[in-house]
Amino acid sequence: MSDEALLAGMAAGDADAMAAFVRRHQGRVYGLALSVVGVPAIAEEVAQEAFVRAWRHAGNYDARRAQASTWLLTITRNVAIDVLRVRRELTVEPAVVAEMLISTTNDSDRVADSERITTALRALPREQATAVLLSVHFGLTAREISEQQQIPLGTAKTRIRTGLSRLRAMLEVSHG
Amino acid sequence: MVDPTRCGEVADALAEVATGAASGPDRARVLAHLADCPDCRRELDELTRVADEVLLVAPEHDPPAGFEGAVLARIAALSAQGPSSGAAAPPPPPDPGALPLPPAEGGPDAVVTPLRSRRWRRALPYAAAAVIAGLGGAGVVWQATSDDRDLAAGYRETLDVANGRYFHAAPIVDDGGEQVGHVFLYQGEPSWVFTVLDDTVEQGTYDVSVVTEDGTETVAECEVDQTGGGAGGTIDADIYQIERVDLVGPGGTTLAAVLSDDSPP
Numbered sequence: 001m002s003d004e005a006l007l008a009g010m011a012a013g014d015a016d017a018m019a020a021f022v023r024r025h026q027g028r029v030y031g032l033a034l035s036v037v038g039v040p041a042i043a044e045e046v047a048q049e050a051f052v053r054a055w056r057h058a059g060n061y062d063a064r065r066a067q068a069s070t071w072l073l074t075i076t077r078n079v080a081i082d083v084l085r086v087r088r089e090l091t092v093e094p095a096v097v098a099e100m101l102i103s104t105t106n107d108s109d110r111v112a113d114s115e116r117i118t119t120a121l122r123a124l125p126r127e128q129a130t131a132v133l134l135s136v137h138f139g140l141t142a143r144e145i146s147e148q149q150q151i152p153l154g155t156a157k158t159r160i161r162t163g164l165s166r167l168r169a170m171l172e173v174s175h176g
Numbered sequence: 177m178v179d180p181t182r183c184g185e186v187a188d189a190l191a192e193v194a195t196g197a198a199s200g201p202d203r204a205r206v207l208a209h210l211a212d213c214p215d216c217r218r219e220l221d222e223l224t225r226v227a228d229e230v231l232l233v234a235p236e237h238d239p240p241a242g243f244e245g246a247v248l249a250r251i252a253a254l255s256a257q258g259p260s261s262g263a264a265a266p267p268p269p270p271d272p273g274a275l276p277l278p279p280a281e282g283g284p285d286a287v288v289t290p291l292r293s294r295r296w297r298r299a300l301p302y303a304a305a306a307v308i309a310g311l312g313g314a315g316v317v318w319q320a321t322s323d324d325r326d327l328a329a330g331y332r333e334t335l336d337v338a339n340g341r342y343f344h345a346a347p348i349v350d351d352g353g354e355q356v357g358h359v360f361l362y363q364g365e366p367s368w369v370f371t372v373l374d375d376t377v378e379q380g381t382y383d384v385s386v387v388t389e390d391g392t393e394t395v396a397e398c399e400v401d402q403t404g405g406g407a408g409g410t411i412d413a414d415i416y417q418i419e420r421v422d423l424v425g426p427g428g429t430t431l432a433a434v435l436s437d438d439s440p441p
Contacts (some may be wrong), residue, residue: 137231
C-alpha cells in the first residue's frame, strides 16, 4: 500500500494504517532524530512526537507538494530542533555530525531514495555542503553558522544560498 | 512589476526560509516581499523542495524495542480524549503525553495553545482548516517554533486555498517610531493575524490585540525571547476593518501597527 493510501487511512482514523506507516518509516524518523539530538532516549521521544503530529495532520498531507517521506522528515526535524533550542546542552558538534551525514561510512544505512541527494551533496564544495546541512538539519541560522564556523556572516549566507542553488541545479539535471 | 533589487536583497534570507532556519525578522522580511513577487515565490518553492530532500541523507537506525507500540498507545490515548485529527476536525487539546518541551529561559513554548476563550474564535471550514493546520493548527495561537517555520512553508499555498483574497503586511513600531517587527494579515476563511517581533524589543509576553471600530479583542500572546518572537490567531473580522494591531508588553510597553490608512480595499 502506498504512503498516500496509508496517510488517507490515518486521516480517517484507521489504526492499521497508522501501524503500517510507523513500521515503514520508524527507522528513518528515529535515525534523523538521533542525528539531530544525539541522545537515543530523547531521539525516541522526538520520533514518537513526530508520528503523533503526522497522525494529527495526515488529512492535510498533499502529495503534490512533497513525498510522504520528506513530509514526515520535515515534521521530525522541526520537533528535534525545538528540543535542541530548549535543551542546548544537546548541541555538541553539529558540524561534525553534518560531515558524518554525507560520509561514505553511513552508506550501508542509507535508504535507496537518498542516493541522489547524497551524491549531489558530496559534489558540492565541502564548506557549502556543511552550511546547508547545518541549516537544514539543525536549524542553525546564518549568524549561528558564522559563529560556530568562525566565518563572516556574509560568507555563511552565501554558502547556504549557493549550496542550495547548486543542489537544485544538480537535482534538475539528474531528473532530466 | 517587482523591483529586482529587492529580490536580490532577500535572496540570502529566502534560502534560509527554505531551509526552515530563518530568524523571525528575516522570515517576516521575506514573507512581506513574497506577497508581491511571484518570481521569489517560485524560487522559494523550488529551494524548499531541495532543502526538504536534504533531510533524506540521515541514515536509518532501528528505534528501541517497543517503539511502534508506544506510538500507537499515545495515539490511542489521544483518540480516546476526543475526535480524531482529520483535517476537518477541531484541533486536539494540548497533549499531556507529548514530548516535554519546557520553555527556554523566557522563550517560546512549543506547545500549540488553543484560543479557548476568544470570542472571535469559530469553527473552521474544511479547506481553511487544511491551510491553517499547515500553518500551525486550526483556531490556535501560533508560537515561533516549529509552527512558525510551518508558516513559511505553508505560505506557498496559502493564497491559493481557502478562498484567500490577499495577504497584507505592515510594520510594527515602538512609541519612538522605530520599526521593531511586522504584522501579517491574511484575508480568507478564516482571516488571520500573525505578528513577528525582532530581538530589539523587551523580552516577555506581549498581548496582541486587534482594534476595529467595533472594539478591541486580544487574539494572541506573543512570547519574546532574546531572538525575538512571533504569534498569531484567527479572527472573524475582515482585515480591512482592522484599524490597528496593538502589542502590550512587560511593564506596559506598547507597540503598534497602524493599518487603517494602507489596508487593501
